[in-house]
Amino acid sequence: MSTFKEHKTIADRAASDRSRHRQKIEKAIKESIRDVVAEESIIGQSGKKKIRIPVKGIKEHRFVFGANEKNKRVGSAQGKDISKGQQIGHRKRQQQSEGDKPGDKPGEEMYEVEMSLEELAGYLFSDLELPELEKKNFKFTTQEKMKRKGKRPYGIRPRLSKKETIKQKIRRKKAAIKAGSYDPESGERFTFHESDFRYKHIAPVVKENTAAVVFFVMDVSGSMTKSKKFLARSFFFLLYQFLNHKYSSIDVVFVSHTADAQEVNEEQFFTKVPNGGTLVSTGLIKVEEIIEKRYHPNNWNIYTFYCGDGDNWAIDNKEALNAFRRLKEVNQVMCYSEVGANELGYGSLFGDGSGEKKLWDWTKLAEDKNFKRIKIKKNSDIWPAFKKLFGGRE
């Protein structure tokens, strides 16, 4: 004899383990994104284009035999005729590409997540603990404006609100009739009283500017090789996405400089054939000019990112430092970044010898919470550098 009982529905026993598994997938997505941010196919894409991101499944590993000739398995052929050496089943796509990518091993579970650049940016930056960030580093410029703020019983004559005052009088009149202290039939005039007067009130309101302008300044002189420029471009891309994610509207200004500076468009910025020497200060002074002309610091959140390889003419270093110092005062965040591995001695061509301080050392003098310095030597440095800049979790 067996027993039977109806199982009472208990809370979904797997709920917490499922959510834990999903957390792990989310994390894997984030990590995969980090690997792809520096990839060419994404950098330079604009707008809503969907990007496919391969995400490795959360797999449990154990010792297994490899798929090869010696590892034989057995099956039933049912009624079919088979012979030795015969090919069975279909060619497996996964196995074909084995060896191309580490993630393509047979049996590896792959999720492919499709997302737009915006979503991608969302994922990326969610890791930066934005709420915290907003308080600390993410300032908006503010503006005081006078705004109407209700009515009040005192004020100056020009702000008298006739409509509100009459309403008060009518109210008082009705009350008086009700109380019997005033008879409307009597023909007596019901006069204004001082307590009827209402004045418009205006008060100052602090308004945040949600418009931002980003200055990308890059050294395009001869020492900036293609690979260095690519690093710079990747970094700028991330910055742009991040700020775009944060502000309602965003202007981008590209300034390229050699021994003198000019404002260029995006395409020119990244493709301009490099030539000439390097005077970093010229680029920065150009930014100052543009700010003065078009982007008043009271109305705009200004970000300036300078990117170069650190080779500056020695005579200009002092001047550049001063320009950095002036600029950081009007910037929310300003950044000096050096890209590429520094080839030793290259800078000394222009300097006075190995004892000479490089621009990297000079800029240290201006470093503070508004002015950051970062070095990007290779692709994988981009994300950590970015996090350093905006104070995310390591």
Place this chain on the structure above:
Amino acid sequence: MSEWSMDELQDWDRKICVLGEALSLDWYPIDYEICDYKEMIGHMAYTGLPTHYRHWSYGKSFDRIQTEYNLGMSGLPYEMIINSDPSISYLMTENPMSTHILTMAHCVGHSDFFKNNRMFAETGADTVIDRFKAASKRVKKYMEDPNIGVVAVEKILDACHSIRFQVPRTPGIKRRSHKDLKKYYTRLLQKDKTGFFDGFNINKIPLEPDQNILRFIADNDRSLAEWERDLIRIVEQESLYFIPQAFTKIMNEGWACMIHEKIVQALKLPDKYHISFMRLHNQVVRPHLGQVNPYHLGYKIFKYIEKHHGFDECLRVREIHNDETFIKRYLNQELCQELNLFSFSFDKRASVNRVAEISDDLGWQTVRDDLIKNVGLNSIPVVLVKELQKDGTLVLEHQHDGRDIELSEANKVFEFINDLWSGDVKFTTIIEEETWEF
């Protein structure tokens, strides 16, 4: 609403039990729990046990089973039964009566197998439910302990799970402690006059290569916290409990199929049930193209034994054999050919599977032996603890049996073992005739 009632279930159960006894079966009493499909998925994801410790991997399988079920990619099992005394089995509300009848008869077969097969002698069926319940409570306690937390517990469990199948392949044989082994070898050394044990180092650890990596780590790593050691033991104990089932999958299912067929035939079902029963039965015991369906293979072999040696022989076989010996002893050329078994392997260069051997006069034994290499734990590489060096290095060795292991996976497992073991870990194997070490 279902088209059956509890009373009906009890009626049929009574008849099934009478018929089971008539077959001289001897099974644990069965507790049937009626549950809905969602609970069934839950039971499946958590290895069937009514209580099981938490781990994200079970959440993962829950999601997978549910997705596949919702997409219609796979059905849910009709039967799920736990090797316990009493046995616990689940009946899904959504299933029709005919399915329940088959399931209940099938469960009698399983429970009888659990109770009688010698592989299960040490599984402690009477206490298993309580043991798992206690273990799951302890895991919960560690997860909720502010000094430990989910992440730390997961790290240990993740690592343990990667080597959960690296346990002894001798169910029913008790583990000998280091102390006992030392006594044993000391006596051997004293008695030895042949010189066989000359140069034998009585102080080495372990004295015999240890297949139970989890247990070895728990016993020998002194820097483990007590809760970590407990987690390792919990995983090890669960593995030991499940190993006999892995060892007898083909027999166990074949036996249950044969029993449910016998019982249901004797039940003389009304037509409306009988047709759906036959449809379901044929679906369960049908061969799967290119695979081995354990239900089908086991059922065929048991039928063959019954035909040639009688049912009493079947009863004896279900007691003393496991899949490996069962196949070796009873899967003959006739059966191999009837089932049209063949072996195949992956041709790396052409990136396709190729037939390696077929069940003709010359090849059937090879096919049978290849099958044996894939039953039970034989499809999992044997990795042994070879030595614990003085400096705390744990030396692991893969026992190469002709089949190379998958290096990328081994590498991951290696990292997991490093998470568990406080000292260095060394691992050696052979890949394409060359020794690999990492």
